[in-house]
Every structure is written in C-alpha cells, then in structure tokens.
Amino acid sequence: MTVPPPARLRDLRIAPDEPARLKSLAETGLLDSPAEEGFDRITRLAQKLFGVSAASVALIGEDRQFLKSVVGDLEVNAPREVSFCTHTILTPHTLVVEDAQQDERFSNNPLVLGQPNIRFYAGQPLQGPGGHNIGTLCIIDQEPRTFTEEQKQVLHDLAAIAQREINVRTDLKNGAKIQQAHLPGSAPSLPGYDISAYCRPAGELSGDFYDWHVISGRFRFTLADVMGKGTGPAILTATVRAGLRATAALDPAAALTAVSEELLTNLARSESFVTAFHAELDPATGTVRYSDAGHGLAHHVTGDGAITRLPTSNAPLGIMAGMQWHTRGITLNHGDSLIIPSDGVLELLHEDLDDLAAALKQLTTSTDIPADLNRMAIGSGSPSDDVTVLILRRT
Amino acid sequence: MNFTSELRDSYAEVTADGRLNMVAAPQLREFIGNLITDGSPRIVLNLEKTSFMDSSGLGALIGCLKAARQAGGDLRIAGVTPQVRMVLQLTSMDKVLAPYATVEEAFSND
Known part of the structure; x- marks a missing residue:
C-alpha cells in the first residue's frame, strides 16, 4: 500500500524511486545525526573555495530537509517543499541556479523572498546505498553569480569526498550489524544461574567479543579481546570465535592452545594478539573449569562479598609457537558470581585494579549493566577502548 | 613519544619517553626495526620514562621481540614503571x- 504524501507536498516533483530512496537514506543513519568533522571539513572548504555565504551537506527526508553539516546562516531543518535540494536530487547532475529571482521554479520560494534571501544556488547530488540520491553538497549566496564549468568540476570533486564519507560510514554500519549478529542472542536457560553480557565498541566495530553455548549439558563461555580496535581486530574476532567453537569438545586450555597454534601466522602477519578467558561450567556442581590466556581480569565474587582476581595461565594467544595453557577450576556456590570484563573497563577506572574490583562487585548485582557502564564511562572522560563484560551468577 | 638509542659494549639501549599507545606503537616498531637492520639486534628497551602502555604498546613489544630474535639477537626490557608492570603481569607477558x-x-x- 502506498501512503499518499502530505497535502503540502502534492505539487512537489518526486522521483519514482522515492520509497527506495528513503530506505537508502535510513540505512546511512545520517538523518538527525550530530555534526561530524568528516563532513564539516568539506562544507568549510566549499564555502572558502567558492567564496559563498553558506555551504551544506543536505539530506532530503520524506517531508523535510536536514543539514548534516552547515557553514553559514541556514536552518538545520526546513520543510521539503521550500528546499532547493529536493529539485537537485531528481537527476544525477549538478543543479545550478544562477539567479533564483529569475528562475520560475524558485522566484516565489520563501527562502528567496525572505531569509536567507537565496539568489545563487549550486548543488551536487549525493548517493546512499543502492545509488539513490539521498541529498546534496550545496552552496548558496545572496548575490546572483555565474558558475563556470571549472567551478562545477570543483563542486563535483568536493561532493565525491562527501560521497566517500557516506560510503565508508555505511560500510562500517553494515560491518557492525554483521558483528552484532555474531554475538550470541539471549542467554541459554540454565536453571539456577543468571547469565548476562554486554559489549560496547569504541567505534562501530569491536575488537572484543563474548560467546556462549551449551554443549552436552555444559555451559561453555568465552570473553576475548583482539589487540587494537576497529575493522582489523573485528575481522579477527570472527576467526577466534569460530576456532573456539570448533574446539568445543576439548578442555578449555587445550582449545586455547589449538587456536593459538592455528592463528599464529595470521596474528603474526597482522601484528596482533588475543587475550582470552575461556571456560566451561558444570551447572549441576557449580564447577567452572577455565583457562586464561593473558586476559587476567576475571574475578570471582562470593556470596559474602569477597572478591578474588583469577590468575592467568600464560601469555596471550598468537605470540609464539609451542606455548601451552592450563586449565584451573573454581566452584561457584549459591550467591557467587564470576565476572569477566575486558581491559576497556580497566581503562574506565584509570587502570586502578582496586577500583576495578569494587566496580565489578557492584556490577554483579546490577539490574542494568549498560546503564552502569555508561555511568562509569561518563565519569572517566572519553573512553577510547571497547568495553565488554560477561557475568555468570549462581542464584 | 620520543625514542633515542645509544650503543653500549654488547647491545643497543633504546629509551622510550612518553606514552606507548596506538600512536607510538608503530613508531617504536620502526625505530627498533631500523636498529636491527643497521646490525644491532641485541637491544635493551629502557622503559623508565614510559609512563603508560596499552595493548597496542604491548603488541609493539611483542613485534620488536620477534624481530630481534629473528635477526639472531634479543629484546629485553628494563626500568618499568608501575602501570607498565601491571600490564605485563596481568597479561602474563612477564613470562x-x-x-x-x-x-x-x-x-x-650472556
């Protein structure tokens, strides 16, 4: 079913790909997003290069125009029917209006008759996924002008830079979606236990991950951190996860050893390494058999509030051939928790292990882990690392 | 971060002054890589003035260690500050x- 456009938009020319165009715009996540230096740099440059009063990256939503980036005196939101750019996105070409007062499409436009008194306009369409015109890079001025072929080329080149920003951003968003899909969904139902986890990447993609699954009645779980953040480490997280899943029949330490050997070349080439806490719970007894490869941040909190940091078995995975890890055991009694943070949480607490222990103890009884971690992040200034926590509590 | 090196009797001493993070890590790799290429694969990295090291910094240490060993030498570290020591211990990299x-x-x- 097609929803008719609002009455005020009925006279507006709209391209036949409008529904797909709006979907494409939504996929970029740019509408109503805050200003970003990547785009602001381009509008600043455009304004200076052309010596105009204003430049913007405008996005055309269903019934309004939103300026993702703007220099000069322009409203961030404007009704679509008065937008110049809504005309620009009808074709793949640059739209140049040398004098709006002399152009019948615009001579009665309120933006021409009143503030900001547009006389000159030039806009180059920008595309979202699927090649739909979602907006423009445009310049305006209060004086009529001629716009040469050479200037058109410059605007075209600047728009290509803005286009690249959009493409990279969309690519990262897709990557993030796929990475999110690799995290396990809701925790398995394990009578007598509460399981929760949270992963917040510093950017779009994360070098941390957690995983869990139930195999032959045992609860197998992992929290791992690939050195670095962003796209490179994010690719490696998928490999490590797959490796640990494939070795689920092995004892946790043997699984880590196998994965380290398997990934040695990959990790060496990418100059990376992986810290991991890999474990298996027997739900009936509360016994956790775990192996820690250079992660070093897992804590055992007992029902009476005592907290112990669990020792590592050996250095991180992927450092050198022939390394061995060992499995240790602890028992979770009723009321005990096992909490494993990534080192991003330690960074939030200014690298202080005592503060970390205190914060982790609180998190084990938290009813809203993301909110509590956000509070810690705000307190610490601007966190630069991925933040991940996994909590296993025996009720 | 600032790097300097001095040749001693049987090794080169490299001093790393500042924060060994994502920005400085590749610089350290390059600095030590050049020393190795120039024929000094026995290196002591003096970390007295390294106030902070993150996991990228740790990655650079591992990379430098491998490069030095591949060239028939070794990389050793000395004078670590408390935060760097904590990272080395937490990750068992001190092993x-x-x-x-x-x-x-x-x-x-030796």
Whole structure:
C-alpha cells in the first residue's frame, strides 16, 4: 500500500524511486545525526573555495530537509517543499541556479523572498546505498553569480569526498550489524544461574567479543579481546570465535592452545594478539573449569562479598609457537558470581585494579549493566577502548 | 613519544619517553626495526620514562621481540614503571618478556 504524501507536498516533483530512496537514506543513519568533522571539513572548504555565504551537506527526508553539516546562516531543518535540494536530487547532475529571482521554479520560494534571501544556488547530488540520491553538497549566496564549468568540476570533486564519507560510514554500519549478529542472542536457560553480557565498541566495530553455548549439558563461555580496535581486530574476532567453537569438545586450555597454534601466522602477519578467558561450567556442581590466556581480569565474587582476581595461565594467544595453557577450576556456590570484563573497563577506572574490583562487585548485582557502564564511562572522560563484560551468577 | 638509542659494549639501549599507545606503537616498531637492520639486534628497551602502555604498546613489544630474535639477537626490557608492570603481569607477558631492574643487568649473564 502506498501512503499518499502530505497535502503540502502534492505539487512537489518526486522521483519514482522515492520509497527506495528513503530506505537508502535510513540505512546511512545520517538523518538527525550530530555534526561530524568528516563532513564539516568539506562544507568549510566549499564555502572558502567558492567564496559563498553558506555551504551544506543536505539530506532530503520524506517531508523535510536536514543539514548534516552547515557553514553559514541556514536552518538545520526546513520543510521539503521550500528546499532547493529536493529539485537537485531528481537527476544525477549538478543543479545550478544562477539567479533564483529569475528562475520560475524558485522566484516565489520563501527562502528567496525572505531569509536567507537565496539568489545563487549550486548543488551536487549525493548517493546512499543502492545509488539513490539521498541529498546534496550545496552552496548558496545572496548575490546572483555565474558558475563556470571549472567551478562545477570543483563542486563535483568536493561532493565525491562527501560521497566517500557516506560510503565508508555505511560500510562500517553494515560491518557492525554483521558483528552484532555474531554475538550470541539471549542467554541459554540454565536453571539456577543468571547469565548476562554486554559489549560496547569504541567505534562501530569491536575488537572484543563474548560467546556462549551449551554443549552436552555444559555451559561453555568465552570473553576475548583482539589487540587494537576497529575493522582489523573485528575481522579477527570472527576467526577466534569460530576456532573456539570448533574446539568445543576439548578442555578449555587445550582449545586455547589449538587456536593459538592455528592463528599464529595470521596474528603474526597482522601484528596482533588475543587475550582470552575461556571456560566451561558444570551447572549441576557449580564447577567452572577455565583457562586464561593473558586476559587476567576475571574475578570471582562470593556470596559474602569477597572478591578474588583469577590468575592467568600464560601469555596471550598468537605470540609464539609451542606455548601451552592450563586449565584451573573454581566452584561457584549459591550467591557467587564470576565476572569477566575486558581491559576497556580497566581503562574506565584509570587502570586502578582496586577500583576495578569494587566496580565489578557492584556490577554483579546490577539490574542494568549498560546503564552502569555508561555511568562509569561518563565519569572517566572519553573512553577510547571497547568495553565488554560477561557475568555468570549462581542464584 | 620520543625514542633515542645509544650503543653500549654488547647491545643497543633504546629509551622510550612518553606514552606507548596506538600512536607510538608503530613508531617504536620502526625505530627498533631500523636498529636491527643497521646490525644491532641485541637491544635493551629502557622503559623508565614510559609512563603508560596499552595493548597496542604491548603488541609493539611483542613485534620488536620477534624481530630481534629473528635477526639472531634479543629484546629485553628494563626500568618499568608501575602501570607498565601491571600490564605485563596481568597479561602474563612477564613470562615471555621479563623486566630487568636496570639496563645493565639485562644482558649481564650472556
């Protein structure tokens, strides 16, 4: 079913790909997003290069125009029917209006008759996924002008830079979606236990991950951190996860050893390494058999509030051939928790292990882990690392 | 971060001054890589003035260690500050790259 456009938009020319165009715009996540230096740099440059009063990256939503980036005196939101750019996105070409007062499409436009008194306009369409015109890079001025072929080329080149920003951003968003899909969904139902986890990447993609699954009645779980953040480490997280899943029949330490050997070349080439806490719970007894490869941040909190940091078995995975890890055991009694943070949480607490222990103890009884971690992040200034926590509590 | 090197009798001493993070890590790799290429694969990295190291910094240490060993030498570290020591201990990297108290001790037994 097609929803008719609002009455005020009925006279507006709209391209036949409008529904797909709006979907494409939504996929970029740019509408109503805050200003970003990547785009602001381009509008600043455009304004200076052309010596105009204003430049913007405008996005055309269903019934309004939103300026993702703007220099000069322009409203961030404007009704679509008065937008110049809504005309620009009808074709793949640059739209140049040398004098709006002399152009019948615009001579009665309120933006021409009143503030900001547009006389000159030039806009180059920008595309979202699927090649739909979602907006423009445009310049305006209060004086009529001629716009040469050479200037058109410059605007075209600047728009290509803005286009690249959009493409990279969309690519990262897709990557993030796929990475999110690799995290396990809701925790398995394990009578007598509460399981929760949270992963917040510093950017779009994360070098941390957690995983869990139930195999032959045992609860197998992992929290791992690939050195670095962003796209490179994010690719490696998928490999490590797959490796640990494939070795689920092995004892946790043997699984880590196998994965380290398997990934040695990959990790060496990418100059990376992986810290991991890999474990298996027997739900009936509360016994956790775990192996820690250079992660070093897992804590055992007992029902009476005592907290112990669990020792590592050996250095991180992927450092050198022939390394061995060992499995240790602890028992979770009723009321005990096992909490494993990534080192991003330690960074939030200014690298202080005592503060970390205190914060982790609180998190084990938290009813809203993301909110509590956000509070810690705000307190610490601007966190630069991925933040991940996994909590296993025996009720 | 600022790097300097001085040739001693049987090794080169590299001093790293500042924060060994994502920005400085590739710089350290390059600095030590050049030393190795120039024929000094026995290196002591003096970390007295390294106030902070993150996991990228740790990655650079591992990379430098491998490069030095591949060239028939070794990389040793000395004079670590409390935060760097904590990172080495937490990650058990001190089992692979044990910190020496002083630069002089690092190669004193071989």
